Amino acid sequence: MRKFHGALLCLCLTLQHFTRAHPRADLEPEFVGEPNNVTVTEGSTALLTCVVENLGFYRVAWIRVESQTILSIHTHIITRNYRITLDHKNRQNWNLAIASVEESDRGQYMCQINTVPMKKRITYLEVLVPPKFVDRGENEVMAREGTNITLSCKVKGYPLPTVTWEREGGQEISETVGRSTQGEDLHIVKVSRLHMGMYVCTATSSFYQGPAYQPVTRNVMLHVLFPPMIWIPHQLIFASVGDTVSLDCYTEAFPMSINYWTKADSCTILQPNEKYSVSISDNIYQVSMKLVITAVDQDDFGSYKCIAKNSLGSTEGVIRLFEAKVSIYNRKEEVDAEEEAEEEKSKDDTDTTYRETYEEVRIKGKYASYELMRNTNTKESRLPKSAHLERQRISNFITALNGGNSLRDGGAFFRLFIAAVWICHYLSFRLMALK
DSSP states (O other): OHHHHHHHHHHHHHHHHHHTTSOOOSSOOEEOSOOOOEEEETTSOEEEOOBEESOTTOOEEEEETTTTEEEEETTEEOSOOTTEEEEOSSSSBOEEEESSOOGGGOEEEEEEEOOSSOEEEEEEEEEEEEEEESSOOOSEEEEETTSOEEEEOOEEEESOOEEEEEETTSOOSBTTTBSEEESSEEEESSOOGGGOEEEEEEEEOTTOOSTTOOOEEEEEEEEEEEEEEEEOSOSEEEEOTTOOEEEEEEEEEESOOEEEEEETTOOOBOOOSSSEEEEEEEETTEEEEEEEEOSOOGGGOEEEEEEEEETTEEEEEEEEEEEOOOOOOOHHHHHHHHHHHHHHHHHHHHSOOEEEEOOOEEEEOSSOEEEEOOOOOEEEEOOOHHHHHHHHHHHHHHHHHHHOSOTTSHHHHHHHHHHHHHHHHHHHHHHHHHO
16 A cells, blocks of 8 residues: 555645646536446457546556556546557547457546546446367367266356367266256266267356357267177177078277287188178277178088277177078878878777667656756767667666656655766766867
């Protein structure tokens, strides 16, 4: 503060020196209007206004408050900053212009009149800084699978920008993080090959909104390093001589692996020719290997290897090609033979035609009444011999019961009733068996 008061004293003495020969006016100078703060974007021009009326023989000066630096006195520029100029077209407007404003220009500026006591007006200059990256950073990051990594996106600006991380294509960054996260640093725990891809860092500011403003973005490519792995959908393949067969093998590796086919009993790499057709298609870290063998012959049967190698390791898978033994037979002759065997088996049982007569039998008694209705029509039927014999025995039994004269006593009636129940049960069982 002592330095500041000393600077003001020096300024007042200087102004008195300029006005010593001039009489003081009756009216003291006054500031016109209210003080206005100024907000500009970095790189533009800031205009600090100071309007004074009735200045008379007094003098106007501009001072930087924070550094206590005298910028101008009356019409003279005191500071050595070439970006500062003074607009004094008349004795009323004393405007200070700062070209190519920098963030360091932010602060308070004082417009003062050398009256006693001194009159002053303070204007605050706000400098907005668009979001920008502190350094170029790494556009590609490599990490070993299973380790923890951090992707950084350092930015600066005023007000402090908001940094958002997203994955290209709208994919989830991870199960815990989701599709986006905020912060300059993106932490991924136990990174896997599924995390491999492009990550987009976007910096936005609350003061920079609207269709004309484009957010600042930066892309970071994440590569996850891991040794080759192989997946074979079909390890055993059967083919006949003369067929065309396809062997498929899928690998995953990063850095991208070297992939080739060999026979298990040879180290010679199978090259594309009339016999073999080799195709390889890749997508970041996934590779599809296909070996097509045309016109298979006896020498082609055996084991084949698909091999993948990179700087972190190597792996191989085995596919076995076997000859398919085809059995050719006449299905129609087999069916005919089965039908003939069935006919021979049942010939003795069904060749005889039997004539059966069904009669109506009624059994009535004192304690129970049972009626067994049988069809009295005579018909022919083709039945197995065993079934016919059973029916014949039942018919003979019923006939014997009809011919007896001892139904009147109680013992005979009870035996007849038991016999009728047994016959009914037996007939039901046999009819169900025949169906």
